[in-house]
Amino acid sequence: MAVFTEPALPPTVSLSPRSATSDPPWIRVCLVGAVVVFLGVLFVLPLVLIFQEALRKGWAAYLGAFADEEMHHAIGLTLQVAAIAVPLNTVFGLAAAWLVARFRFTGSRWLAALIELPLWVSPVITGMSFVLLFGSQGLLGDWLAGHGVKVIFALPGLVLGTLFVTFPFVARVLTPQMQALGRAGEEAALTLGAGPWRVFWSVTLPKVKWSLTHGIILCSARAMGEFGAVSVLSGHIRGATNTLPLHIEVLYNEYQFVPAFAAASLLALLAVFTLILKNLTATAAAGANPS
Amino acid sequence: MSIHIENITKRFGRFTALDSVSLHIRTGELVALLGPSGSGKTTLLRLIAGLELPDGARGRVQFHDRDVTLAGARERRAGFVFQHYALFNHMTVAENIAFGLRARPRALRPSRAAIDAVVQRLLVTIQMPDFGHRLPGQLSGGQRQRVALARALAVEPEVLLLDEPFGALDARVRRDLRRWLREFHDSTRLTTLFVTHDQEEAFELADRVVVFNDGAIQQAGTPAELRASPASAFVADFLGLPACAV
Numbered sequence: 001m002a003v004f005t006e007p008a009l010p011p012t013v014s015l016s017p018r019s020a021t022s023d024p025p026w027i028r029v030c031l032v033g034a035v036v037v038f039l040g041v042l043f044v045l046p047l048v049l050i051f052q053e054a055l056r057k058g059w060a061a062y063l064g065a066f067a068d069e070e071m072h073h074a075i076g077l078t079l080q081v082a083a084i085a086v087p088l089n090t091v092f093g094l095a096a097a098w099l100v101a102r103f104r105f106t107g108s109r110w111l112a113a114l115i116e117l118p119l120w121v122s123p124v125i126t127g128m129s130f131v132l133l134f135g136s137q138g139l140l141g142d143w144l145a146g147h148g149v150k151v152i153f154a155l156p157g158l159v160l161g162t163l164f165v166t167f168p169f170v171a172r173v174l175t176p177q178m179q180a181l182g183r184a185g186e187e188a189a190l191t192l193g194a195g196p197w198r199v200f201w202s203v204t205l206p207k208v209k210w211s212l213t214h215g216i217i218l219c220s221a222r223a224m225g226e227f228g229a230v231s232v233l234s235g236h237i238r239g240a241t242n243t244l245p246l247h248i249e250v251l252y253n254e255y256q257f258v259p260a261f262a263a264a265s266l267l268a269l270l271a272v273f274t275l276i277l278k279n280l281t282a283t284a285a286a287g288a289n290p291s
Numbered sequence: 292m293s294i295h296i297e298n299i300t301k302r303f304g305r306f307t308a309l310d311s312v313s314l315h316i317r318t319g320e321l322v323a324l325l326g327p328s329g330s331g332k333t334t335l336l337r338l339i340a341g342l343e344l345p346d347g348a349r350g351r352v353q354f355h356d357r358d359v360t361l362a363g364a365r366e367r368r369a370g371f372v373f374q375h376y377a378l379f380n381h382m383t384v385a386e387n388i389a390f391g392l393r394a395r396p397r398a399l400r401p402s403r404a405a406i407d408a409v410v411q412r413l414l415v416t417i418q419m420p421d422f423g424h425r426l427p428g429q430l431s432g433g434q435r436q437r438v439a440l441a442r443a444l445a446v447e448p449e450v451l452l453l454d455e456p457f458g459a460l461d462a463r464v465r466r467d468l469r470r471w472l473r474e475f476h477d478s479t480r481l482t483t484l485f486v487t488h489d490q491e492e493a494f495e496l497a498d499r500v501v502v503f504n505d506g507a508i509q510q511a512g513t514p515a516e517l518r519a520s521p522a523s524a525f526v527a528d529f530l531g532l533p534a535c536a537v
Contacts (some may be wrong), residue, residue, distance in 0.1 A: 187371075187377065188378075191342070192394060192445075193395060194390070195365065198394050205383040
């Protein structure tokens with residue numbers, strides 16, 4: 001027998017199932033339908049087809065594609081470029097976001113716009129302008145050659161192109177968050193006698209760590225997938241300057257469809273993995289800084 | 292520690308927050324900076340803390356006999372309590388309170404045990420002895436405000452500056468905290484300035500009230516003086532006194 005008497009639940013009085021401010025159902029159905037069809041055709045279907053093509057001749061052929069020397073080199077080079085470009089852009093991105101969020105100076109608006117420049121400049125143009133600057137016929141070509149430094153058609157060129165293209169990602173994620181969080185925490189640390197490094201490491205960085213992680217993930221994904229700028233700067237030297245996206249193009253043009261799609265599936269997996277990580281860090285960022 | 296302010300002007304863009312303000316605060320005073328929002332009271336508090344620097348060359352800020360006009364917040368070491376507490380949300384209450392002591396250069400930093408002792412003593416002072424391991428997110432508004440006070444007091448400042456310290460709290464917590472601050476000030480005689488827009492709060496708590504409007508000091512005096520002879524129609528109106536008393 002029950003010892004505690006539960007209070008009777010109040011009768012449900014809600015008669016209309018939708019809230020006062022929501023749109024009529026048919027609008028919601030149409031919008032959801034349009035988005036699902038759009039995403040399905042543009043994103044999901046291509047992704048499925050990549051794996052279908054890669055596995056067309058079975059798992060053995062799929063895995064066999066990765067046993068290739070040039071494929072190894074392309075994967076290694078892609079990771080190497082990302083390993084150099086991402087840490088550098090993390091530091092640059094932090095510095096840029098800090099400048100834009102914390103200081104109002106003449107030209108700060110222009111600086112903020114300039115940070116986003118790589119997003120709307122065609123990567124091919126980036127590549128070509130770097131060739132004009134660093135190439136053997138370029139502005140700095142003689143000086144570089146005199147010092148025995150090869151930039152274009154070599155690793156430094158690939159890194160430079162990737163740096164430029166992936167520059168905005170960390171700064172763009174961090175700037176609005178730094179602006180929103182304000183600077184009261186930093187000011188409190190200052191009045192307590194903390195120096196600039198201490199303020200940065202123990203107040204600013206912990207506040208933005210999840211957005212920073214978020215930005216680094218986006219930056220890494222873009223760095224490994226970059227095609228346009230890197231394509232111009234690499235010179236397509238097989239087994240030497242071909243990154244994974246460039247190698248995919250080479251394989252595809254040579255009608256080696258299984259290896260081409262196998263390599264493409266790696267980048268596709270990277271994208272899916274990024275999407276999951278991005279959502280996890282976005283949730284964590286929202287949880288860490290409840291307003 | 293006495294504070295001497297002379298001819299301070301501060302503009303933000305085209306807005307003049309403070310217009311040639313002078314004020315002298317005696318050692319051990321508890322002073323309220325009272326005025327409507329945008330009247331310049333918070334700007335003056337931030338200028339005293341070194342979070343803002345005055346415009347022009349005529350302004351002067353002096354702590355006792357030390358000229359600190361151009362010193363930054365870090366050198367001034369004024370205890371500052373922010374309107375929305377500005378606690379470090381990723382640190383525990385104890386870590387928040389210890390922050391200022393741990394941030395000292397190695398030669399001046401107390402030992403770990405000494406820091407722990409200071410933290411424990413302050414936790415008792417703010418009547419939260421068992422809250423050291425909590426995170427700020429787990430505290431109520433009044434508790435956060437007290438932790439912010441303890442954090443500011445840990446570095447033994449010679450002046451305590453509070454920006455709207457009771458603004459975001461409900462009536463009962465506000466009354467308790469007011470009483471606590473009055474008792475704390477009576478026992479320590481730490482020079483204290485607080486910003487408020489609530490004249491009742493200013494009159495109840497402060498030895499002296501400084502009334503601001505439009506970036507200028509309208510009147511400064513003890514609550515009794517202000518009540519007896521408001522200097523202008525604005526002061527009388529803002530204090531809720533009958534205008535005919537002017």
